[in-house]
Amino acid sequence: MSNTNIRIAVQKSGRLSDDSLKLFKECGIKFESGGSKLRSISSNFPIEFLFLRDDDIPGYVEDGVADLGVIGLNVLEENRKEVEIVKELGFSKCRLSLAIPRNEVYTDLSYFEGKNIATSYPNLTNNFLKSKGITAHTHEISGSVEIAPSIGLAEGICDIVSTGGTLLSNGLKEVAEVFKSQAVLISNNSLTSEKKSILEKLTFRIDSVQRGQNAKYVVLNAEEKNLEKIIALLPGMKSPSRVPLAEKGWYSLHSVISENDFWEIIESLREAGAQGILVLPIEKMIL
Numbered sequence: 081m082s083n084t085n086i087r088i089a090v091q092k093s094g095r096l097s098d099d100s101l102k103l104f105k106e107c108g109i110k111f112e113s114g115g116s117k118l119r120s121i122s123s124n125f126p127i128e129f130l131f132l133r134d135d136d137i138p139g140y141v142e143d144g145v146a147d148l149g150v151i152g153l154n155v156l157e158e159n160r161k162e163v164e165i166v167k168e169l170g171f172s173k174c175r176l177s178l179a180i181p182r183n184e185v186y187t188d189l190s191y192f193e194g195k196n197i198a199t200s201y202p203n204l205t206n207n208f209l210k211s212k213g214i215t216a217h218t219h220e221i222s223g224s225v226e227i228a229p230s231i232g233l234a235e236g237i238c239d240i241v242s243t244g245g246t247l248l249s250n251g252l253k254e255v256a257e258v259f260k261s262q263a264v265l266i267s268n269n270s271l272t273s274e275k276k277s278i279l280e281k282l283t284f285r286i287d288s289v290q291r292g293q294n295a296k297y298v299v300l301n302a303e304e305k306n307l308e309k310i311i312a313l314l315p316g317m318k319s320p321s322r323v324p325l326a327e328k329g330w331y332s333l334h335s336v337i338s339e340n341d342f343w344e345i346i347e348s349l350r351e352a353g354a355q356g357i358l359v360l361p362i363e364k365m366i367l
């Protein structure tokens with residue numbers, strides 16, 4: 081057994097950190113985190129965690145100080161480094177949007193022609209406006225961007241939005257989406273073959289956890305005469321399991337359905353005669 085560890089950089093504390101740690105714990109990786117800890121070696125998987133400011137993560141991965149990193153796509157694309165995006169992680173979803181004072185009349189992007197826009201994302205903002213044929217001036221500021229219009233620094237802003245609550249409470253309205261973001265797993269471009277094989281084990285586990293999160297285990301009862309119709313509605317991993325009940329002419333069907341069309345399928349199942357429908361979470365799904 082070799083004692084190579086793969087080194088991964090995750091955000092120390094912020095909007096990426098809780099879900100990052102949760103994901104690795106759901107992958108069965110044991111490690112200590114929290115408090116003032118800046119490094120942690122797993123006791124049951126060849127991985128070492130570095131806990132850092134998110135801004136530093138892409139650079140560390142590019143340099144090879146860390147082999148892997150978890151970072152928001154917005155930060156990565158703003159300041160593109162030579163790293164590989166291994167996979168989208170599906171959390172820390174947000175968007176970079178243009179916003180203006182609520183009482184301004186807005187018709188289209190030409191509103192921004194010749195205007196000043198305050199943002200922490202000048203590259204993404206400029207690229208977007210340029211692609212739409214608009215010339216505006218960006219003012220880079222590193223935080224509290226929402227305050228810029230009310231203090232006369234800029235006419236509009238381009239900032240991260242998830243619910244829009246912060247914009248609203250600062251008297252702003254969102255008028256155009258510039259970039260959609262979520263957390264991604266990145267890797268150094270030249271991992272050794274040993275590290276590549278650790279990464280493969282890690283992504284196999286992440287895939288299994290993600291499939292489980294997008295799926296529900298469904299158990300239901302059905303009368304024999306309705307079976308065919310109900311089975312047609314249940315895709316399952318192969319096909320649904322069919323178990324006879326103690327009561328003659330009745331069956332229990334077990335299957336897996338996707339979170340996306342969950343309610344639609346449940347309604348159709350009821351219409352087709354399904355009874356006593358149980359829906360259970362799936363922890364992991366290995367294909």
Ligand code: ATP
Binds near residue numbers: 096132152
């Ligand atoms: P650090 O102290 O590590 O530099 P930060 O203050 O720069 O942290 P956070 O606010 O923790 O960054 O956000 C980290 C990332 O989380 C953002 O770059 C973005 O990808 C995502 N994010 C930001 N705001 C939200 C939100 N409201 N909802 C979901 N995800 C968000």
Ligand code: MG
Binds near residue numbers: 133134135
């Ligand atoms: Mg940061």
